[in-house]
Amino acid sequence: MRAVILAAGEGSRLRAFSNRPKPLIPLLGLSLIERNILALKECGINDFVIITGCYAHEIRDYLGKGEQLGVNVNYLHNSDWKLGNGVSASTFQQLYCENEKYILMMADHIFEPELLKSVIEAAKNIEQDELLLASDARLEKVYDLDECTKIIANGNRAERLGKKLKDFNAVDCGLFVDTGALQKALAISIGQGAYTLTDAVNLLAEEGKVKLHFVDHNWVDVDDPASYKYCKTLLLRSLIPAKDGFISRVINRKFSIRITKLLASTKITPNQITVVSFLIAMASAISFAFLSPLLGGLLAQLSSILDGVDGEIARLKFLKSKYGEIFDSILDRYADYFIVTGMAYAWYGTTENNILVLLISAAALTGLPLSMLFKEKYKTITGKPYLPEINDGRLRYLPGNRDGRLFIIMLGGVSNLIPATLILLAAITHLQTLYRLITVRKFL
Amino acid sequence: MRAVILAAGEGSRLRAFSNRPKPLIPLLGLSLIERNILALKECGINDFVIITGCYAHEIRDYLGKGEQLGVNVNYLHNSDWKLGNGVSASTFQQLYCENEKYILMMADHIFEPELLKSVIEAAKNIEQDELLLASDARLEKVYDLDECTKIIANGNRAERLGKKLKDFNAVDCGLFVDTGALQKALAISIGQGAYTLTDAVNLLAEEGKVKLHFVDHNWVDVDDPASYKYCKTLLLRSLIPAKDGFISRVINRKFSIRITKLLASTKITPNQITVVSFLIAMASAISFAFLSPLLGGLLAQLSSILDGVDGEIARLKFLKSKYGEIFDSILDRYADYFIVTGMAYAWYGTTENNILVLLISAAALTGLPLSMLFKEKYKTITGKPYLPEINDGRLRYLPGNRDGRLFIIMLGGVSNLIPATLILLAAITHLQTLYRLITVRKFL
Numbered sequence: 015m016r017a018v019i020l021a022a023g024e025g026s027r028l029r030a031f032s033n034r035p036k037p038l039i040p041l042l043g044l045s046l047i048e049r050n051i052l053a054l055k056e057c058g059i060n061d062f063v064i065i066t067g068c069y070a071h072e073i074r075d076y077l078g079k080g081e082q083l084g085v086n087v088n089y090l091h092n093s094d095w096k097l098g099n100g101v102s103a104s105t106f107q108q109l110y111c112e113n114e115k116y117i118l119m120m121a122d123h124i125f126e127p128e129l130l131k132s133v134i135e136a137a138k139n140i141e142q143d144e145l146l147l148a149s150d151a152r153l154e155k156v157y158d159l160d161e162c163t164k165i166i167a168n169g170n171r172a173e174r175l176g177k178k179l180k181d182f183n184a185v186d187c188g189l190f191v192d193t194g195a196l197q198k199a200l201a202i203s204i205g206q207g208a209y210t211l212t213d214a215v216n217l218l219a220e221e222g223k224v225k226l227h228f229v230d231h232n233w234v235d236v237d238d239p240a241s242y243k244y245c246k247t248l249l250l251r252s253l254i255p256a257k258d259g260f261i262s263r264v265i266n267r268k269f270s271i272r273i274t275k276l277l278a279s280t281k282i283t284p285n286q287i288t289v290v291s292f293l294i295a296m297a298s299a300i301s302f303a304f305l306s307p308l309l310g311g312l313l314a315q316l317s318s319i320l321d322g323v324d325g326e327i328a329r330l331k332f333l334k335s336k337y338g339e340i341f342d343s344i345l346d347r348y349a350d351y352f353i354v355t356g357m358a359y360a361w362y363g364t365t366e367n368n369i370l371v372l373l374i375s376a377a378a379l380t381g382l383p384l385s386m387l388f389k390e391k392y393k394t395i396t397g398k399p400y401l402p403e404i405n406d407g408r409l410r411y412l413p414g415n416r417d418g419r420l421f422i423i424m425l426g427g428v429s430n431l432i433p434a435t436l437i438l439l440a441a442i443t444h445l446q447t448l449y450r451l452i453t454v455r456k457f458l
Numbered sequence: 459m460r461a462v463i464l465a466a467g468e469g470s471r472l473r474a475f476s477n478r479p480k481p482l483i484p485l486l487g488l489s490l491i492e493r494n495i496l497a498l499k500e501c502g503i504n505d506f507v508i509i510t511g512c513y514a515h516e517i518r519d520y521l522g523k524g525e526q527l528g529v530n531v532n533y534l535h536n537s538d539w540k541l542g543n544g545v546s547a548s549t550f551q552q553l554y555c556e557n558e559k560y561i562l563m564m565a566d567h568i569f570e571p572e573l574l575k576s577v578i579e580a581a582k583n584i585e586q587d588e589l590l591l592a593s594d595a596r597l598e599k600v601y602d603l604d605e606c607t608k609i610i611a612n613g614n615r616a617e618r619l620g621k622k623l624k625d626f627n628a629v630d631c632g633l634f635v636d637t638g639a640l641q642k643a644l645a646i647s648i649g650q651g652a653y654t655l656t657d658a659v660n661l662l663a664e665e666g667k668v669k670l671h672f673v674d675h676n677w678v679d680v681d682d683p684a685s686y687k688y689c690k691t692l693l694l695r696s697l698i699p700a701k702d703g704f705i706s707r708v709i710n711r712k713f714s715i716r717i718t719k720l721l722a723s724t725k726i727t728p729n730q731i732t733v734v735s736f737l738i739a740m741a742s743a744i745s746f747a748f749l750s751p752l753l754g755g756l757l758a759q760l761s762s763i764l765d766g767v768d769g770e771i772a773r774l775k776f777l778k779s780k781y782g783e784i785f786d787s788i789l790d791r792y793a794d795y796f797i798v799t800g801m802a803y804a805w806y807g808t809t810e811n812n813i814l815v816l817l818i819s820a821a822a823l824t825g826l827p828l829s830m831l832f833k834e835k836y837k838t839i840t841g842k843p844y845l846p847e848i849n850d851g852r853l854r855y856l857p858g859n860r861d862g863r864l865f866i867i868m869l870g871g872v873s874n875l876i877p878a879t880l881i882l883l884a885a886i887t888h889l890q891t892l893y894r895l896i897t898v899r900k901f902l
Contacts, residue, residue, distance in 0.1 A: 336839045337898065339839050340832070340835055340902075344835075347831065355820045358820065359813070359817070362812070362813060368806070372803070372806055373799070375820065376819065376823055380791075384788075384827075386831065387788070387827055388788065390835055391834055396780060451784070451785065451788055455781045458781050458784075
C-alpha cells in the first residue's frame with residue numbers, strides 16, 4: 015500500500031513559532047512529516063507520494079528520495095495549493111493505479127503508531143467503491159474540538175461532514191484509506207468549484223460510501239503553538255509501556271520521560287544510553303565497594319532510571335533494533351552483577367564472618383538473572399509473554415523485577431544496610447522463581 | 459486425517475520370543491501399536507481405526523477406546539484375516555467417507571517420527587485418485603532387504619511391486635496415504651481372488667496412480683527377534699539431538715542412552731529424572747564443600763549425564779511437556795549454582811585470601827546462566843534458535859555450554875584444582891558472552 019501525504023499548505027499559525035515550513039518543524043527529534051513517514055514504515059508502508067505546494071523546495075531538499083529514512087519518496091506539485099486541500103489530494107490522480115488502495119494523510123496530523131496500525135487493519139475490509147475515514151467518537155478526548163471537521167455518523171457510516179455542524183457525534187482525524195472513490199468524487203466536486211477534501215467526502219457520504227473507523231488512540235492536528243505542545247506531551251506519555259513494573263511506573267518514568275524529552279533532539283542513540291546506564295551502574299558498584307553506600311545507592315537508582323530512557327528514545331524516534339534489545343538485556347545483567355558484587359565487597363571489609371558474606375552474596379548474585387531467565391524461557395516455549403501481574407498471583411507485588419531490585423539496592427545504600435539488602439535480594443528473587451516454578455504448570 | 463492400522467496378523471515369528479500378540483509386544487516402554495499411535499498423535503492425528511483379526515480381544519482390551527493415549531480408537535474386525543492383508547485393509551471400506559484421505563499403516567512397522575511427518579506433508583500434494591506410498595530408495599540402509607516388498611520406480615511413480623522382483627530400485631515401507639483409490643482397487647483384486655495389499659497396489663501402479671514418497675529417515679518392519687533388536691538400537695540412536703554439545707555427543711550420550719534403555723520400561727517420568735539429576739548435583743555440591751573434590755567432580759558429571767536422560771525418555775515415550783522444559787532449565791541453573799558455590803566454599807576453607815575467593819566465585823557464579831540467557835533472548839527476539847556451532851565462529855569450541863562446564867568441573871574435582879577451575883569457568887562463560895554480544899549484530 016502506498017501513502018499519500020498532503021504537505022502543500024502554508025501553516026501560517028506555526029510560522030511565527032518556528033521559522034520552518036510546517037511539515038519540517040521538529041518535534042521531539044523528528045520533523046512532523048518524518049514522524050509520519052517512519053510511523054507508517056513501521057506498519058509496513060514503504061512507498062510515499064508527497065504533495066507539495068507552498069514550500070515545495072524546502073520539503074524536497076529535506077527528504078530527498080527517502081534514502082535516509084529507508085523508504086521511497088516521490089513528489090507531486092500542486093501550484094494551486096491555495097485553492098484548498100481537495101485540489102492537492104486530486105493531484106495524486108495522475109499516479110493512481112486502478113483498484114489501488116492508498117492511505118491519504120495530512121503531514122501535520124500526528125498519530126500514535128497503534129492508531130495507524132488499526133486503520134491499516136480496518137482497510138482490509140472496505141469495498142472497492144468506499145472511502146475509509148479514521149474518526150474519533152471520544153469527543154471529550156479530542157483536542158481543540160472547535161477546529162475539527164465534525165461528522166454526523168450513523169453507525170459506521172458518515173452522513174455529513176463539516177466544520178460548523180451541530181449534532182455531530184464524531185470528528186475527522188485527517189486520515190483516509192481511499193479505493194479510488196475519493197479521486198472520482200474530487201474530480202466532480204472540483205468541477206463544481208468546491209475545493210476542499212470535505213466537499214468531496216460529502217459527495218461520497220451522500221451515497222453512504224464513507225465508512226468510519228473509530229479510533230481508540232490519540233492524535234493531534236498540529237496547528238498552533240498550543241497543539242504543538244500538547245502533541246509533545248501526548249507522544250511522551252505514549253512511551254510508557256502498558257506492562258511496567260510498579261517502581262518504574264510510580265518513580266522511574268517520572269524522571270526518564272523528562273530525560274527523554276531533553277535528549278530527543280540530540281543525536282544520542284538508544285545503545286549509547288544503554289552504555290551510559292551501564293557505566294553509571296559500574297560507578298555505583300565502585301561507590302559501594304570503596305566510597306559510600308549512599309552514593310552507590312543513588313547511582314544505582316539513576317542507572318535504573320536511565321535503563322528506561324534507551325527504550326523510550328528508541329520508540330519515540332523509531333530506532334528500535336533487535337541488537338539493541340539483546341545488548342540492553344545483557345548489559346543490564348552485568349550492571350546488576352557489578353553492583354551486588356560491589357556491595358558484597360563492602361560487606362566483606364566490615365565483618366570477620368566471611369563465609370557468611372560468601373554464601374549470602376552467592377545467593378543474591380545467583381538470584382539476579384532468574385526473573386529474566388524464567389520469562390524468556392516461558393516465551394520461547396509458549397510463544398506468549400509471561401505476565402507477572404497475572405501469572406505471579408499473590409507474589410505479584412514482590413519487587414523481584416529489575417526496577418524493584420534496584421530500588422531495594424537504592425534504599426539499602428541510602429540507609430547503609432548492606433547485609434540486609436543482600437539477604438532481601440536473595441530471598442525475593444529465589445522465592446519468586448520457586449513460586450513461578452510451582453505455579454506455572456497451570457498456565458501451560 | 460484418520461489413520462487405519464492393520465493389526466490382524468498372527469506374527470508367529472515373534473510369538474516364541476514374546477508371549478503376546480505382536481502389536482502389543484513392548485519395545486522401550488511402549489507396545490508397537492502404542493508407539494505408532496503416539497507418533498501419529500504428535501503429527502496431529504487423533505482418530506484411529508484398528509483392523510483386528512487374530513488377537514482381536516487382546517488388542518481391544520489393551521487399547522480400549524484410546525482414553526489413556528488421549529486419542530479416539532475404533533475397531534473393525536476381519537475374521538478372514540488369514541486370507542491376506544488386502545482383505546484386512548478392505549474392511550475399512552465400511553467406514554470410509556467419500557473424498558477422505560487417510561493413512562494406512564502396519565501395526566508392526568516402526569518409523570522415526572520425522573518420517574511420519576514428511577509423509578503427512580507429502581500427502582497434501584496427491585490427487586484424488588492417487589495412492590501415496592512411502593518408499594525407501596536408500597537400499598544399503600534397508601534392514602533385511604530380502605523380506606521387503608520391492609518396487610520398480612520410474613521417477614516418483616511405482617511401476618510394479620513384489621517380493622521377488624529383480625531390478626528394483628526402492629522398497630515399500632508399509633505406510634500409505636489413500637484417497638479411496640486403494641479401496642476401489644482392493645475390491646477389484648479381492649474379487650479376482652488376489653488377497654494381498656500388494657495385489658491391489660499393483661493394479662493402481664499399472665495405471666500410474668501410485669505416487670512414491672522417498673523417505674530420508676529410518677524405519678523397521680519388526681518381524682523377528684533380530685529386527686526387534688535392530689529397532690531398539692535405531693530408536694535409541696534417534697534420541698540424540700542433531701545440535702548436541704561436544705562433550706555431550708562424545709561422552710555423555712554414550713552413557714545416557716544406556717540409562718534410558720534401562721529406564722524405558724519403568725514408569726519413571728522425565729520430570730522425576732530431572733529431580734534425580736538435580737539431587738545428584740546437590741550431592742556433588744556437598745561433596746565439594748565437605749567431603750572430597752574427587753567425589754564432587756564425579757557426581758557433577760553423573761548429574762550432567764542424567765540431564766540428558768530426561769529429554770531422551772520424553773522423546774522416546776512421547777512424554778515431552780512445556781512444563782518439563784521449563785522445570786528442567788530452571789533446575790539446571792540451580793544445580794550449577796549449588797555445585798559452584800560448593801567449590802567456592804571448599805576453596806574458602808583452604809586459603810587466607812578470602813577476598814579473592816569472593817570475587818572469583820562471583821565471576822564464576824554470574825557466568826553460569828549467561829549462555830542460556832543469551833540464547834533464549836536471541837530466540838524470543840528473532841524467532842530462530844541461536845546455533846553456537848555456526849554463530850559462535852572461532853569460539854564454538856569453547857566449552858561454555860552446560861555439558862562443557864560440568865566436564866570442566868569434573869576435571870577440576872578429579873585433579874583437585876578448584877581455584878583454577880573457578881577461574882576457568884569464569885573466563886570461559888564471560889568471554890563467550892562478550893564475544894556473542896560483539897558478533898551477534900551480523901546475525902540480526
